[in-house]
Amino acid sequence: MKEIKIRTTPEPTLRRLPRYYHLLLRLKERGINDVSSTVIAKELDLDPTQVRKDIEYTEIIGRPKTGYNISDLIKSIRTFLSWDTNSNAVLVGTGSLGTAMLGYKNFSKYGLNFIAAFDIKKELIGKEIHGVKVYNFNDLKEIIEKDKVTIGVLAVPVEAAQEAADKMIKGGIKAIWNYAPCQLKVDNSILVENAQLSQSLAVLTRKITELYLKESL
Amino acid sequence: MKEIKIRTTPEPTLRRLPRYYHLLLRLKERGINDVSSTVIAKELDLDPTQVRKDIEYTEIIGRPKTGYNISDLIKSIRTFLSWDTNSNAVLVGTGSLGTAMLGYKNFSKYGLNFIAAFDIKKELIGKEIHGVKVYNFNDLKEIIEKDKVTIGVLAVPVEAAQEAADKMIKGGIKAIWNYAPCQLKVDNSILVENAQLSQSLAVLTRKITELYLKESL
Incomplete structure (x- = not known):
């Protein structure tokens, strides 16, 4: 009997993989074919062991000396993140943020395919925003x-x-990408990923204060 | 001689504070005056000790039994994150994402005040987007x-x-809020906060795959 084991990927790993991915795209554009985990780590200010471990999740194996073939690694990360297959998505709420998301062409590169948008405002219903009804x-x-x-x-x-x-x-x-600044109460079987811009802004605005406080000493 | 010490706030704490803040706003709306760290922790699925530690950074002190006064705590977090003072900001790049950011009225609640936008496209220069030139x-x-x-x-x-x-x-x-999916190379004295939507999307798209894989076993 063969045992099928599905590893749950840690969230920090999932958040780092896109960083590797975007770096790899740029290296490829520059005509580079191979890259080591040490170089990736240095470029992104990370630990090489961490980089190797993260990449192992995508089931690609580096070769001694040359490291990873860049095209293979790009493909491997895309497949691992399901970015190489179309995922149908809907958007609810067509305010300024929602409108931007419908127009953000990068999402289609990650396989996100908006097939419909929804709103409660009667004047919007039936219209198209960036080609989405x-x-x-x-x-x-x-x-x-x-x-x-x-x-x-x-x-x-x-x-x-x-x-x-x-x-x-x-x-x-089954999965909600939540841009509203609040905690949703949902059943355990539902995935919620909070993309809260205010959390990112909090890091920035507080760090600026700490920087000024230090400089003023 | 008095020693002035500036604590550097850990990033995970900074990312959790906005979650407390938004929860507190909702509790206040419901007419609630006081809240304990235990209730906050339960609402947000966090550890109460963690919540207490995070809140301590903002230098507010909870009272035994009743916990925190909600209005005080809201004020304390806003001050700590510099959300109660206007920070002048500029936006570079007025594509769909940039346009949305200029129109996203929540940013002004966090003290972010866009005084100008910039682009290289001649046809856009001189125009106003959501009231920003x-x-x-x-x-x-x-x-x-x-x-x-x-x-x-x-x-x-x-x-x-x-x-x-x-x-x-x-x-x-001095501080860059980076929405471009790449690592910027900057001097140590410059703050960069990467608000990379693709990282958040990666968590979602991979977790969906892992959910389906488990269900199909």
Whole structure:
């Protein structure tokens, strides 16, 4: 009997893989064919052992001396992150952030394919934003079921976030990419990834203060 | 002689503080006056000791039994993160993401005040986006110096990111909020916070795969 084991990848590893990926793309553009974990680590200010361990998750093996073939490693990371296959997604909330996400062409490079957007504002329904049609939020379930949508991107105000999430889940969405600055209450079987810009901004604004405090001593 | 000591706040703490902040806002809206670290921890699925330690950085002290006064704690976190004072910022790159950032009204709640946007596309220069004027990127230095700008938000394509960052720094910017999916090479004295959406997406897309793999066993 063969045992099938699925390793759960640690989140820090998942957050570093895109950094390797983007570095590799730039190295490839410069005509470079191979790269070692030491070089990757140096470029990104990380520990080489950490880099090697992270890359091992994608099941590619480095060769002594030459390291990794860059094209192979790019492909391996893309496959590992499911960025080489289209994932149908819907967006809920077509305010300024939602509109930007529909227009952000990089998402399609990561396999994210917006098939519909939803809003409650009647004046928006039926219109197209960056080529994606806006539907009435009440029709969410029907469209999700028809198009086998796995990812729901939530870009509504905080007050509307939990209700919108609940409706997404009822419609069959398994994974929510949450841009509303709040904690969603969902069942354990539902994935929620909070892309909270305010958390990133907090790091920046506090560090500036600490920098000035130190300089003023 | 009094020793002045500035604690450097750990990044994970800085990333959790906005989560407490947004929870507190919602509790306050519901008419609640006090909250304990245990309740905060439970709501956000964190460890109460961790919550207490994080909040200690903001120099507010909880009271036995009742815990924290919510209004005080909100104020304390805002002050600690410098969200209660206006920080002048400029945006470089007015594509779909940059445009959204200029229109994202939540940023002003965090004290981020966009005084100018920059682009190299001639047809955009002189126009206003969400009330912010677009200038020629070559005029960056002059405007930064005049308005004491501390934060530069970088929303240009990868190919243009390093050059744009270099020009920002030459103009006197001390902190860069980088939305380009690449590692910037900057001097140690410059703060860079990478707000890389692809890192967050990577967590989501891989976890979906792992979820399906487990379900299919």
